[in-house]
Amino acid sequence: MAASNPSSDYFSSRPSIRTRPSPSVGGAGGPLSPRSPRTPLLSRSINAQFGSPGSFRTEPEDQVVYELGARHLSAGFAGESRPRCILRFDPDNGARVGDYRVYEPFHQKPIRKVENYEAWGQDYELYRSNLKRLDLGLVEDRLERAVRTAHSEHLQLDSKTRKAVLAVPSLLPTPLLDVALKVIFHHFPQPPSITLLTTPILACVGAGLRHALVVDIGWEETVITVVGEYKEIFQRRSVRAGKMLSKAMAKTLEHGMHGESRSDEQFVDFQFAEDVTERVGWCRPRSKPEEKSSTQLRIPLPGGFPHETTSVSFENLSDPAEEVFFSSCVTTNDQDDEDLPVHHLAHRVLLAVPLELRAICLSRVVVTGGVSQLPGLKQRLLQELAGLSETRGWDPVHSYGSAAAARTKALQQRKSNLNMRPVAPTTPMDEENPQVTFSPAKKPIQDSIPHSERLQDDVKDPVTLKAEREAKKGQQEVIRGDIRGVETVGAWAAASLVAGLRVKGVHEIERDDFLKHGHWDGGAII
Amino acid sequence: MAAPWANTYYACPCSELSAAAPPNVSNGGTPLELPGSFDNGEEGSTFDPHNPRANYSLYPLDNLLYCDECDAIRCPRCWIEEVINWYCPSCMFEVPTSAIKSDGNRCSRNCYNCPLCTSPLTISSVASPRPVEDSLKPSDAARPQESYLLQCQYCDWTSLDVGIQLDRPTKITEQLVRLRKSKDTKTDPISVSNREETFNNLTNFYKEELQGSTESQTPFGNSPYNSPANLARIMSLYGGVSHTALKKSREKPQPMREASSHSQGLLVYTADKSDAEEEILQRLKELGWNGTTTGEQRQMAPVNNDARFLGQLWPVATALRTRRGRRCRSCRQFLTRPDPKMGSIRYKIRLLALNFIPRLSLKPLNAIPPPSNPAFRLTLDDSPQPLLQPFTPLQYVLTIRNPIFEKIKVSLATPDTTPGKVASKVTILCPSFDVGPAGDIWDEALGSSTTTPSAANDGGRKAAMASLTGSTTDTDRQPEAGKIWEKTRNSTSVILEIVPGSLKPPSRIVTLTKQEREEQAPRQDDDRLEIAVYVRVQWETHEEGPEAGLGKRDAERKMPSGEAKVAKELAYWCVLDVGKIADV
């Protein structure tokens, strides 16, 4: 790690609520260090070779694009709309070579009773962001096997070397990023370089936008990011995400099968719960329909005799999403930031950014991540946001009870004309914002730039933005203010798009550099 | 197919986990006296077969290769694969390299698989009047001539189920591409080809944007971007733009526009209106569980990634397979190389580990005949081995068979109690011994060795059977410490004493937390008693040039001239499966 570590002083002032160990969050100088460029810059930086039209598809040098998530690895070729394979991590792909028991006709997976929420779905994830209980060696083994499967079975690569593009969640803990880079660099054919891209930016690019409010509902966490000019401006996260959803679905199914009384015992295993969530789970609209539909769904039980089914009402299948993403059991004031309902989190994130950017982002809500496929969810989120903006407006005083917090927000608000980017409240020199409201983990990368290096960011000055917009081809009125959602093609496809267009990713890691340093040293590249 | 659970696994020493040598076994030429058992006190120095990581370095012997240049075992992690041909497993047609990527590594002829069950689809013709109740198919009904459909023989899926009917029985791929394109994305808001369309729109949009910038000069003179120094500062502020990119951006410093219409890849929805989500919910309610696709079906092929409902599944073009050569990762020589001619099953080079490294096998000393003929077992999983009773000492015969033409010195080491949750005691009665050289096949078949051809590879079993049936003079023999149990020309057997541990964790006074309880709970295969044995093999060979590597069966008998002997050594962990421990 870099010896001179400008962001290290965050950790002294870091609030203790954060359970994640500090090395996991950008490893004290890893991705959070000022020269750590985790953000791709989709500016006018294209290769000259791109100039000739029609050369796009027949580009001889193809790149391999990977998307790594906690639960899956997708791999494919740049310029294609879909990955060639989506490999999910599950207990079966951890079997020994030559252990054929999973292929036997009567094979039954032992059902593990999981009482503990921590352990829910553990065998199905590659990693968790709590590194304390994670065997990085095992992560490497599993990832290595997945990459090998992708290469030899799906991509069927010949020995030609190809550059690689890796899409990762923003703030993927550095040790995990190191493992991923190591595996890909070591794997044949060894790529000469890997371009790193982060999912919020990709979601934005994949929606055709420059600015967006990206709501990435993933496995362990929902991460909400304000993206402006293809950069992560502000970011917060909540644990209300896929893992909680499948656990809630398990509970709903239990109730359906055995009634409330026996809810403490676990009959529904992870795979079944997830299968149900993916296939028939949904999210109901904000306004209650006049009459409750009485549709019942028959769902076959796993491992049971054929035709053994359980009956669940269609209505109930929307309960888990309701409970996990939108219910606020406690008032928002008391809620830990990490446990906020998704719409409240989105509201808070929007409150934290200046008016102009907020208005732009409000019309560019991009929902992505695995759970975003849940039908009804995207629309519901917009409805909730509309509701919040109606009842609370965008005046932070009403939503924040404590005066101190309000003051901070107000100050930020006042400053917004000068600087679109919220100044990191934890920066020691920043006298105006004494409040420590979030840990570095939740801070956008740019906020960790030391004060001295920061300059008046006129790129994002609203006036400039406006001037540019007007000047640029002159006609287009930028839509803002109205709440509007924009579909994205998703992180993998966007990475494929970026790579296919030969846009220079900001962060290209050369193989030699990586091997020399043994791990990725954030500062050393450029 | 082999038994579902191979008896013996070999760990390739290429991972740090499997490279660890037991304590007091140093790698530098120490005398070959391994302690038969060692104290398992030192953490990390032993190989635990129950460690989840172990699964990634253990292989059946048949799956491993051997590099005779490096004198090392090679596993998928330490060999490099090189594709020699791509072919369709269905029509066996070899696909030229140029077409592979563009066809998505799939057969572009007439080979398709069922999207439900992956069986191959057949093309059948139908007389035109189609079943009336099928509402999914297009309504251009009045065509008298024959039409064709793809049909699954296994699960009865037909392409009619998803509204696909073909005009000709040939050029299926071409027709399917046309049909898929013609599926109107505007009338169906959740069409599976939406993503392709949006992706293409976005690609074109960005392409135009990027290109436009290279042509037009900066239209606004007073933009802050005009100052290259300013821009450079902004860029460096956000870090790592490469220098070339930076230069480029100085030249054309304009921001991109954003997509503003559907044709540019922009797809919007509002709080009140989202066609796609409404449509999905509607269909979900109508079709129920049985109308939805499973995860496997969606992930089987990119073409079905977005297929939420069965009616959206598309026939899957058969995925190509490859024939691959394998090279050693360190010296790059070929370890296996199939004959490049398609259809040939011959290998030009094939350095299988089983021809180079000793094979271990474990059999009970007093074998109990299997309960029933394995052919009549209902499931392969209910193991033929009887359950092992905890705390009951058992004796096993461990046979080491030498595949090479040199005499080898073998020494074994194993932790005295197995690592992991279940502590079983293991003692190897005779840890160091010699194994004679292998002859060639004819020697074995015709020679006067004690083994008959049928039992040629298993002296241990023969001995065990012999002792059971009492047909030899060995009936009263007792295993003795330090003594070899049995020896044939190229195999040696020794006795292992095993006392299985109990599955029940030692009782505790403190009650465990939920989390601890879950960690303590037995996981799959915890009840399986497996013994990790560290095998160290030493031998001497005549080094007569690069071709005279060991064990090459074609290489003629050793030249008598080779007087320069070279000492070689190989060490690896081997995991012996003893059986399941009874839960009492």
Ligand SMILES: [Zn+2]
């Ligand atoms: Zn290996």
Ligand SMILES: [Zn+2]
């Ligand atoms: Zn074919």
Ligand SMILES: [Zn+2]
């Ligand atoms: Zn079928």
Ligand SMILES: [Zn+2]
């Ligand atoms: Zn080699």
